[in-house]
Amino acid sequence: MSGRTAGRRIVLAPDSFKGTATAAEAADALARGWRSVAPDDELVEKPMADGGEGTLDAFAVAVPGAERVPVTVTGPDDRPVAAEWLRLPDGSAVVELALASGITLLDPLRPLDAHTLGFGEAIAAALDGGATRLLLAIGGSSSTDGGVGALVALGAGFHDATGARPGLGNRGLGVLERVDLGAARALPAGGALILSDVTNPLLGPDGAAAVFGPQKGASTDQVAVLEANLVHLVHLVPDGAAVAAAPGAGAAGGTGFGLLAWGARMAGGAGAVADAIGLDDALDGAALVITGEGRFDGQSAAGKVPSEVAARAAAAGVPVGLVAGAITADASGFAASASLSELAGSGAAAMADPLRWLEAAGAELARAHA
Template sequence: MSRRIVLAPDSFKGTVAAADAAAAIARGWRSVVPDDELVERPMADGGEGTIDAFAAAVPGAERMPLTVTGPDGRPVDTAWLRLPDGTGVVELAATSGLTLLDPLRPLDAHTVGFGEAIAAALDAGCGRLLLALGGSSSTDGGAGALTALGARFLDAGGRQVAPGNRGLGDLRTVDLAALRRPPAGGARILGDVTNPLLGASGAAAVFGPQKGADATTVAVLEANLARFVEVLAGSGDGRDARDVRALADAPGAGAAGGTGFGLLAWGARMAGGAAAVADAIDLDAALAGADLIVTGEGRYDGQSAAGKAPTEVAARAAAAGVPVALVAGAVDADASAFAAAHSLTHLAGSSAAAMADPVRWLEAAGAALARDAS
């Protein structure tokens, strides 16, 4: 008797997209048990691959190509996604992401391109926005994105400051008169982190080193973000300065180099990235009648429990009474809650071997899971 197996991995960041990971696991599974029904539902948590997950799961979704200003000023060919209900999905990783930079530029990378893509979705008449944060190259607090939406960030001489965190050090005044408003249906922020903007668990301290910042540079990033908050709080746009400062403390304000804060100040609202994607791809319906669901990501570690895709999938599987298995590039945390867990690093013999041919080892993991379940 054939079984129903749902495959819902996140992307293996920097190596394999979520849809490709699901397909590879499926090939491996079929090599052992060809008659099982395999349902592919690639996942995302707001970072890299979010648009791909929506495109794969939502019939009629349409990619809208455009060229934006990349995080180092060079043009980037990218796309946003229009859903049939008029929602626009814009992914920061695809417009202002870390993978678009070589070398890293912790003080100068910016989110202008992300804002340009948001503006394009607004121009196309989208009545609602889903804004996927993750994989950011910058720590500009979202100032670049707001600039592309009409805000003006000015120095002491009334000139526009340079894009990026470094420019925030020169910031003295803000002009929001021409800033575009979110659409009538609102803008929801899809993100997988709960960090505030500032402090020991903030955008600069936690994520700055991942973007090439040493200890001295982290201190500069932090000071410039703090200036951004204070100048925005004193902008005189009708909001209480205390409310603006409170936004900096909000969970998720530190997402994507503080872009979470900038979007909150714009009027967007936070929503769990993995949960929102799971809703959009109708994961609960896919779980109905399933015998097993397989999830995964590049590294399963201590941060995975904080809103990452495998944790969201596992929670929904538990609610549906469906066992869940894990595939990860590396497993660095307790995975005993899963019915089975396989590490590509273990299967390949080393992390280098796993990263050199991840699709091969995802297929091997799929085969191993099928044998586990037989």
């Protein structure tokens, strides 16, 4: 190791390893492994996300001075859920749908009746807490309610023929007669950005019901009901057809649609997170950046975290190391790579103790980049 340059800056910017390690845990394990080989290097942890589960945690680690604010909300099956939002030093608030209305909160799934009320309650809490800008991470949804539950919590009016509010969830959309978005709370001065890597429209064969309904427990017949009810909602929302056709309107069971109708803007996933956590500044002068995800495959180049980090690193002239649970696509564009499955001997072994093998991967990349 005598030929190694001491004191280099190494940036650690992995995504979560879905179901096994959060992005923050992955970055920390990689750091431990790297330090075991190169203790003099400066390690900058910038865990990444694409707007899905774990986005709030990634911001909490990557942004100095970020403050978690606990809040109890109504879960997707009406039970109370202990959630949180994140206050950033610049006045922005990160609100993650998965924590308040996520699919992991349900057992069993409720394809027609799950809702996003709790997500809206968390957004309202952030506004009450003085948020000047909203960063809304909407991956991991349990519902196909078109974002109506969230809008209800923000004060929008949804009425049936009697003037009453229908039940929450997609089922209630079918009996709507009037929608009043003007009654909703105003966006904060800095606006609201939707963080999502999903570009599907709301309706049709690529829409929320057809593509994501089955993942949320919907049968073929129920998918048809979900779609019909979303179509009915679109007809009642001002400029609904245009909003429904926008990229990302189908994200999170149509929560993208509801937020766009409220006035939020679609900001993309990994790119918006990278901007918000200051990844470009961290890359300036770095000797290497390490990124990764659970599985690096043919889809990884389509806006996923490793491709976003690699593109920004290329612009900064910084080489990139890749870590993944499994690497099934060409990784020759990376300066070095490490597969947890190969290090552990099998995918099952890697998943059984991911932090151990992430640490081993960090050490391997440190040796490769000595």
